[in-house]
Structures are given as C-alpha cells and as structure tokens.
Amino acid sequence: MRILHTSDWHIGRSFHGHPTLDALEGVLGELTRIVREQSVDVVIVAGDIFDSATPSADAYGVLTRVLTELRDTGAVIVATSGNHDSAARLGFQSEFARLAGIHVLTRDETLDVPVTVDDDHGPVHIYGIPYLEPALIRHRHPGEILRTQADAVRFAMRRIRADLAERGGRSVVVSHCFAQGVADAASDDLRDITSGGIDLVPMSVFDGVDYAALGHIHGRARLSDSVRYSGAPLHYSFSEAGKPRGAWLVELDATGLASVDWVDLPIPRRLSILTGTLDDLLTDDAYTDAEDDWVSAVLTDTVRPLDAMRKLQRRFPHCATMVHEPSVVADHGTRTYAQRVQGKSDIDVIDEFLAYVRNGEGASAAESEIIRDAVAEVRSAETSA
Structure with missing residues (x-):
C-alpha cells in the first residue's frame, strides 16, 4: 500500500499580507499529479487544513476542488483537524464525505475508530488523532488525567493500541502535535506552542504502530524511520527559506513499513x-x-x-x-546622555543627539548649517519676544 503523508496546508494563510490561495492550489494540483503517477492508495493530511477557524468562502472553494481532484485519482483521503482548524466546522457533514472516500477525523470520542483500507496483504487501519486541547476534552473523560498535550496523546494512543490489539493488521496513526526531537525543525510561524515543554509529546508515545504521520511543524523532520513530519506545502515564513517543500511517500508491505521516500513539490516563489x-x-x-x-x-x-x-x-x-541592523554600533560608554551633553552649546547638544541615535554619526556639513540657522532663528525670536 502506498500512502502520501502531507500536513499543514493552511488554506487561507497570507504571506506578509499577500494572499497565497492561488499558489497553494497550484502546488496541491502538483500533489494530485504525484498521487496519480505514483499510484498512491491513501492521502493523509495531518491537521491545519485551514489557517483559520472561520475560513473564507474562497478557502472552502480551494479545499473542495483539491479534494475532488485527489479523490478522482482513486485515492482514499484521511484528514484530521489541527490547532488552527475548527474541529466542528471541518467535521461538518463528515459522515457524508466518508461515503465518497474522504474521511475527516475531528472527534476525540472516535479516536479508536479507524479508517480501514485493504490491499493484497490485508487491512491497514488508519487512526486519526485531531489536535487535542486538554481543557476542552477532559470533561468527556472524567477518569483520565488530561493536563497536557502529552497526556492527551497518550490517552489517545492507549485507546488506539487497545483497538488494534483486537483487530490485528498493520496500522498508521495521524496526529497533529509537537513531538520531542524536532526543535531544529520549528519555525517562527508556530504561533501556539506553549513554552517550558508543557506541550511536548514524547516520541515514544507512538511506539507500536507501523507509521506515525505527524503535522504541526512546517519543515520536514524525521524523528525515526516510522515517525515523521512532512511539513507544509508552501513556505509561510522567512525562517523556512531554503527548506524543501514536499511529502513523504510511505510504502507498507505484508509485514509493515517497507520504505519511506521524499517527493518534492514545486516552490512557486523562492x-x-x-x-x-x-x-x-x-x-x-x-x-x-x-x-x-x-x-x-x-x-x-x-x-x-x-x-x-x-x-x-x-x-x-x-x-x-x-x-x-547596522553593521557598526557606536559604543556610548557608561555615561548617560545627560552627562555627555552637560555644559555644551545648543548646537553641540543637537550634534551629540544625532550621533547617539545614528550610531556615532553626527551632523553632516549640510545638516550643521541647517542646525545653526535654526538655532539662530530661535534665539532671534526669543530676543524679540
């Protein structure tokens, strides 16, 4: 079975005030071509499908067209909600979408209900873990300690392992979280990560499945052979400059994970x-x-x-x-500005101020002439008053 692992589409996101919808739709069109040419069986989108909890009509239009084109290739689509998505809005009418082979997994109540896809070697169970905010789900699971992201994902994985033990077969988990081991892959675009490690999820949480397709990090990252981030299909921050855009092409054989290869996506503008x-x-x-x-x-x-x-x-x-960012920064020593100008003339005070705010560069000859004329005019006005 061939699985294409993508994430963090962020449909509707702007780049420093510039819209990205057309560029993203073009890149996802190339993704569709890859799916068709590589005979991909399942396309995974690991969260943050939209950039906003209230997407525009244009953003919904892009998603509709892209999913339709992907489904036309014959691939099954499995998507989860991320921290930027509204789980309720994204999951609206998901039961109808499921009938068309598009599985949108947004509910914590169904963590242990997989999407099962069969190939010549039997079933592959794909479990979706949407972004789990502990404060929003703990009331539904009173017997669980759910204080952090790590707690929430551990809870989800316990349910998944229990279900998998009964079903048997190969397995894939899709999760939107910040796993330990990807500090180097983080970018300044990750706006909702709590500091101090409270929201870090240990990589070991994903032990026991054949592949973990993660989302949330915008650059590709390999935590282990079977635990990876695909990153975003577009560059959304200058901190991502020079980093490739693409997806992981995952192949499962009869026993589990057989290979994982990177496929590049085009970069509309460097x-x-x-x-x-x-x-x-x-x-x-x-x-x-x-x-x-x-x-x-x-x-x-x-x-x-x-x-x-x-x-x-x-x-x-x-x-x-x-x-x-001046290449040369003046050293003003330890004296305060008031100390440096004490006892100086008005013209010298102005020149000292210019040198202070311009990294040591005082008034030019032309500026000095203007300053002298201005000071003389003020003194003349004060004298005649």
Missing part, C-alpha cells in the same frame, strides 16, 4: 534573505537572481535610509519585510 547596505542591494549584480523572489532585506547602513522599502521594491517587487 524566499531570499538579503543582507547589505541599501546601495549594495539596489546596485550589486550579485542579487539579480533574487529579483523575482520573496525578499526579506536586512539593511546594514550605519544610518537607517529614508524611504528604503519603496526603493527596494523598485528592484525587488516582492520585497515583503525590511529590518535595519
């Missing part, structure tokens, strides 16, 4: 982080290849340039972010 002075970024031929990329510019000018973003976007139309 991400580039460019560092240098504004003049360098605007004129250096070394940056020509990045002119059509999403660009995050890090300006190293001593003084923050005026109107820098507009100038950058003339060369890089898709420049999305800009930060000023």
Whole structure:
C-alpha cells in the first residue's frame, strides 16, 4: 500500500499580507499529479487544513476542488483537524464525505475508530488523532488525567493500541502535535506552542504502530524511520527559506513499513534573505537572481535610509519585510546622555543627539548649517519676544 503523508496546508494563510490561495492550489494540483503517477492508495493530511477557524468562502472553494481532484485519482483521503482548524466546522457533514472516500477525523470520542483500507496483504487501519486541547476534552473523560498535550496523546494512543490489539493488521496513526526531537525543525510561524515543554509529546508515545504521520511543524523532520513530519506545502515564513517543500511517500508491505521516500513539490516563489547596505542591494549584480523572489532585506547602513522599502521594491517587487541592523554600533560608554551633553552649546547638544541615535554619526556639513540657522532663528525670536 502506498500512502502520501502531507500536513499543514493552511488554506487561507497570507504571506506578509499577500494572499497565497492561488499558489497553494497550484502546488496541491502538483500533489494530485504525484498521487496519480505514483499510484498512491491513501492521502493523509495531518491537521491545519485551514489557517483559520472561520475560513473564507474562497478557502472552502480551494479545499473542495483539491479534494475532488485527489479523490478522482482513486485515492482514499484521511484528514484530521489541527490547532488552527475548527474541529466542528471541518467535521461538518463528515459522515457524508466518508461515503465518497474522504474521511475527516475531528472527534476525540472516535479516536479508536479507524479508517480501514485493504490491499493484497490485508487491512491497514488508519487512526486519526485531531489536535487535542486538554481543557476542552477532559470533561468527556472524567477518569483520565488530561493536563497536557502529552497526556492527551497518550490517552489517545492507549485507546488506539487497545483497538488494534483486537483487530490485528498493520496500522498508521495521524496526529497533529509537537513531538520531542524536532526543535531544529520549528519555525517562527508556530504561533501556539506553549513554552517550558508543557506541550511536548514524547516520541515514544507512538511506539507500536507501523507509521506515525505527524503535522504541526512546517519543515520536514524525521524523528525515526516510522515517525515523521512532512511539513507544509508552501513556505509561510522567512525562517523556512531554503527548506524543501514536499511529502513523504510511505510504502507498507505484508509485514509493515517497507520504505519511506521524499517527493518534492514545486516552490512557486523562492524566499531570499538579503543582507547589505541599501546601495549594495539596489546596485550589486550579485542579487539579480533574487529579483523575482520573496525578499526579506536586512539593511546594514550605519544610518537607517529614508524611504528604503519603496526603493527596494523598485528592484525587488516582492520585497515583503525590511529590518535595519547596522553593521557598526557606536559604543556610548557608561555615561548617560545627560552627562555627555552637560555644559555644551545648543548646537553641540543637537550634534551629540544625532550621533547617539545614528550610531556615532553626527551632523553632516549640510545638516550643521541647517542646525545653526535654526538655532539662530530661535534665539532671534526669543530676543524679540
């Protein structure tokens, strides 16, 4: 049996204010082509199908078209809800979707009810663990201690193992969680992870199944041969620049996991982080290849340039972010600003202020002339008052 493991589609997500619906639909269209060419039997989406609990009509339209095209290949689809999804909205009419071979698993009451798909070697039981918020489910399971994500996923896996022991056969678990061992794969886009380790799920929780298809991390990650994250199909953060986009192609044979191979998805627009002075970024031929990329510019000018973003976007139309990080930072010592200007003239006080806020660079000759004229005008006005 061939299974394509994907996750974190985040339909409806914007990239620094720019819509991504068209780009995502194009990438998922390529995913459909892979499913057809590779004769995939099951497509898994491990949570965060939408980016919002209240998706737009356009986002629903993309999902409908993509699922229809995937189902037309003959593949069974198994999807779970993530922390960005509304389980209730995503699971609405899931019973009808199931009749069409699209299984949307969002309820904690049915954790131990698998989607069973048969091949020449017998059944494969696919169990879905939606994102489990302990505070929202503990009242339905009063006999369980459900304080953390680890508690919730352990609880789910106990039920799954008990059911699997009775059914027998091969098994796959789909879970949306933050498992230990993926710190290097995390990005600044993971907005809902609690600090201090409270929401970390030990990888050992997934022992006993042939494959664990995880979601929540936006970069691919291999925790073990049988426990993996596929990452998101699009780049949603500049921290993901240079990281591949794709899915895991999982093959099960008669005894269990046979192989796992990575399949690449196209990247509609690359991400580039460019560092240098504004003049360098605007004129250096070394940056020509990045002119059509999403660009995050890090300006190293001593003084923050005026109107820098507009100038950058003339060369890089898709420049999305800009930060000023001077390559040289003035050392003002231990004296306070008041101590440094004590006893100085008004003109010297202004020059000292400019040097303080501009990393040691005081007034230029032209600025000094303007300052002298302004101070003289103020003194003249005060004298005549």
